Amino acid sequence: MINGYIPDNQFRSRDPKFKDHKTKYKNNTAKKVKPNSKFTTSDFKFNAKDLTCTCPAGEQLSFRCQRTDKNNNIKVFFEGRLLQCRNCTLKTHCMTNPDAANHRKGNGRQVSFILKKQHKENVTDWMRERIDSDKGKQIYSHRMSVVEPVFGNIGSNKKLNRFSLRSKTKVQSQWRMYCLVHNIEKLKNYGQLAA
Incomplete structure (x- = not known):
């Protein structure tokens, strides 16, 4: 192991000397919002206690499975019911391929959440x-x-x-x-x- 002091990429956010650097260079750090951006996982309401998920349109998504990923995080997966997604007015903002809900072998919107994150040193x-x-x-x-x-x-x-x-x-x-x-x-x- 190297006996040195090498900073990580979040070092400046923790160092008080750099607390004003984002306001100083505000134009460079401003995030641009895409005009027709899709809903992200954070737009869905997830209840970890009951293992339920509600989409932005207010519909209940069905629980699919619970798996452990390669980092040993426990993830839960949800999928929108096909008829709900097919008739939804928000499906163009929600699904990357809105036509997938239009045929009988298609799928509704799928989301996953980390239920338990494993922290390894x-x-x-x-x-x-x-x-x-x-x-x-x-x-x-x-x-x-x-x-x-x-x-x-x-x-x-x-x-x-x-x-x-x-x-x-x-x-x-x-x-x-x-x-x-x-x-x-x-x-x-x-x-x-x-x-």
């Missing part, structure tokens, strides 16, 4: 705990000021973000050349060569 959770600790925040803030600017300069400013050679030794040599370019620029801008 994984490396991402372990790293999230490390970064969110006081020591992790200190180490990562140090990394943001020491390590990240180097990779940002080499990759973004200098556009040295591809290796054109193969084999480990050749790539190591090419990487050392990239680092040499970065160090020469630092000496030019900030330091003096010893005489």
